[in-house]
Amino acid sequence: xxxxxxxxxxxxxxxxxNILVYVINHNPQKVFEKIATMxxxxxxxxxxxxxxxxxxIEKSKFKAHNAKMLNQMLESLVIYDFGLKEAQIYAQIRAxxxxxxQIIGNMDMLISATALANELILVTNNEREFSQIAGLxxxxxxQ
Numbered sequence: 001x002x003x004x005x006x007x008x009x010x011x012x013x014x015x016x017x018n019i020l021v022y023v024i025n026h027n028p029q030k031v032f033e034k035i036a037t038m039x040x041x042x043x044x045x046x047x048x049x050x051x052x053x054x055x056x057i058e059k060s061k062f063k064a065h066n067a068k069m070l071n072q073m074l075e076s077l078v079i080y081d082f083g084l085k086e087a088q089i090y091a092q093i094r095a096x097x098x099x100x101x102q103i104i105g106n107m108d109m110l111i112s113a114t115a116l117a118n119e120l121i122l123v124t125n126n127e128r129e130f131s132q133i134a135g136l137x138x139x140x141x142x143q
Contacts, residue, residue: 010041011041011042011043011044011078011080011118011120012042012043012120012121013038013042013043013044013120013121013122013123013139014044014045014046014049014080014111014114014115014118014120014121014122014123015035015043015044015045015049015077015123016045016049016111016122016123016124016125016126016130017049017052017053017111018124018125018126019031019123019124019125019141020045020049020053020073021053021056022125022142023035023073024066024069024070024073028142030141030142030143031141031142034141035141040076040077041078043076043077043078044077044078044079044080044118044120045074045077045078045079045080046079046080046081046082046111046114046115047079047080047081047082048082048107048110048111048114049111050074050079052107053070053074054070057070080114080118080120082110082113082114083117085117086110086113086114086117087113089112089113089116089117090109090110090112090113093109093112093113093116093133094109096134097109097132097133100132102132104129104130104132104133105129108126108129108130109133112130112133112136115136115137116133116135116136120137121137121138121139122136122137122138122139123138123139123140123141124138124139124140125140125142127140
């Protein structure tokens with residue numbers, strides 16, 4: 001069973017899609033080693049990231065194997081759902097970026113809204129996109 005968000009859950013990091021792909025592939029090794037040093041309760045992802053990963057499985061040649069690996073990994077993480085608080089923050093992010101003439105992917109805005117709503121640090125290798133979002137704390141564990 002996946003660990004859903006619970007009252008009192010104090011995860012610190014929201015792992016982006018690319019980071020979880022690196023974990024599954026054990027490449028780059030730096031990411032896998034960093035995660036291995038963390039307390040499991042500190043690590044989270046969100047339903048938006050999970051949907052991107054499940055989509056990747058649907059396109060893969062080895063669906064059964066990849067689904068098993070993904071589900072095992074997700075079971076060890078706190079999973080944040082996308083709710084009304086996240087929806088409001090998403091709307092603010094999108095309006096702000098549109099006003100500035102900056103464009104990033106909708107999924108990235110949804111992931112950012114989840115991190116901001118839950119006061120999480122987003123761990124990603126996609127700093128170019130996410131750095132455009134005001135107030136979002138980012139770490140890149142590939143460097």
